[in-house]
Amino acid sequence: MSDEEKTAPEPSPQAGDGANEQSKIRRITNLILGVVLVLFLFHLIADRLIPSTDLGRVRAFVVPITPQVSGELQAIKIEPNTPLKQGEVLAVINPKDYEIALQQAEQNLKQAGQSLGVQTANVSAAQAKVTNAEANLQNARVQSRRVFAMVERGVMSQADADNARAALTSAEATLASAKADLAKARERLGMEGENNTQVRSALLALEQAQLNLSRTQIVAPSDGVASNFRLKEGVYANAGQPLMTFISSDEVWIEAYFRENSLGNMKPGDRVEFTLDYAPGRVFQGRLGSIDLGVDWGQNEQVGRLAQVSSDTGWLRQSQRFPVTIVLEPSEAYGYRRVGGQADVIVYTGDGMLLNGLGWLWIRLASWASYVR
Template identity: 55%
Template sequence: MSEKNNPSESEVTEQQKQGQQAKPDKIKKLTNYMLGIVAFMLLFSIVSDRIIPSTDNARVKGYVVPIKPQVSGQVLDIVVQPNQLVKQGDVLARLNPADYEIAVAQAEQNLQIAGQNVGAQTASISSAQARLTSANVEKEAVELQTNRILKMAERGVVSKADADDARAKLAGARANVLNAQADLERTKQQLGGDGEDNSQIKAALLALEQAQLNLERTVITAPTDGGVSNFSLSEGFYASAGQPFMTFVSTGSIWIEAYFRENSLGNVKAGDEVEVALDFAPGKVIKGRVTSVDWGVDWGQSNQAGKLAQANSQTGWLRQTQMLPILIEFEHQHTSGLLRIGGQADVIVYTNDNAIFNAFGKLWIRFVSFMSYAR
């Protein structure tokens, strides 16, 4: 019985050999599977980098405007608080308008004075015109009298002395006409044009307009929608014209600048769909569009005249990757309060309608967005 139940030594040896052969076969298969997976992932990564390129080197960009008063004055009222969102035209601060109100009143008085001066000069023109008319009438009368005397002198009725005296009176009358004409022209030149075309009136109107404009500039308003930052003002602070006293961040024009490896941009073009995961808003993905791909970047080869060119020392197959920027715009109504200038973001670009790669890209960017909670 015992011989039947216990295997022989040859059978045990055979089983051991089979077990030893099975172990290498399993390891070989496992290794092949792993190599296949690695090769597939490498190939998938290379292809996806051309179809759905992605990057985590992206920043939120926007216009940062220093708020500079256009007139000088003491700050009377600060309407906004630091980092407060405002609309275009909202009042940010008010300066003391007293000096500029006085300037407006003075300009209005100067305009009235200019009008009075023009009125007086208009009367002077009328008087000069009347003198010219009188001189012309007198000249005509003298001409008639002189002609009669000269005719009588030819007949010997009057003496030559009387004729000479008549000629002198005629010359004097003609000279009076010329003087009256000159006085009239001089008075017209002093007056200038009529009404608002008058030079004095124009100058007074321009001075009034400037004074009113300076008065309006004592109220400082937001240039666009945005927020105010980086200021510590208090009432009584003297603001100088042209000197910034607060920083304004415009939310009306915000975009994302994303840097991609240059070998990933072969299929990227303006208008491609983009999805963005903001670090400031974990778990939220916003949509956008590629607006442009930059033509180049500075790579440190700014050669100057008189110097030899500098050779690039990078060698080998795995050289340092060059990054190129693209600009991305998006719908701002879906990002209200979520954007901060300089904030980091992850970006993925869908360069075509490949359903498989696009689906993988959408899953990946959402995974990255949720991971923003932890990083």
């Protein structure tokens, strides 16, 4: 062996370790970039095919309960936030003054009839039926308008609309029958009695007295609960001034706010799953009812003022969100549907096994995350 071969330097162990370390860092960096790229692509695809949002709210009809007559509250029949049935008495206004007014109206009608030699009892009974039928018809109209509006929004089914039409038709028929009976009773008065000004005035006063007496009982407009009231017997109730707030439990839906880019594949009837913060760990079912076609974006110009131009531009500008109505079955999430409660929502727009499976897993993880929010 030559002297040069004996004195040649051997490779440094530190140089080899440095190269291996750089190669390892490169691999980790490439792996992280690959994972980020995959997650980014998954987000783009999932946002179109299984869109989700955590901006969901439970919604329902909230109605102020307002007395139509004034008087002292004689009784409070309910406790706050207890389940109620439609027509259940909420409170009673002292009816004494209105009973006296009814008796006076009946006496006035009798006096008017006696002067013409007629019997007024049948007329009074027939008029009471007409008054009751008119009140029922008015209630049927209000309920049917509400149902038709909810059917148009997709919250209620066409069968509900058919039932509302049938109830409205029945109420109209009942009113027509009651008016026919009243006409027959008036015919017994004779032509002079029917056209007599005194009799007609007495009949109108009697109708008003009967209506006012019926209004001394304040009843629930539908199934639901009464909330936001602190009342006790003896408080004076003024007509037109709300006493309490009524929350309907018949018609409850979820209003979810999705990014505009997420709406492309969503359509009414799509299957929906959602969670409620009030029920951590539970997942509920629903269907997509409707998508709002517009929102107020704060750019309504006023006459005499120049147009305002938004400065929010660029690729990463703030996304616009649109309300989407989620329809619930009557029994779905019953007992957990608090108006204003927050919800996480996911919509399945197709039948893809992989994406739907990942969405199924995500919404259940979100439901358990409600424990720590």
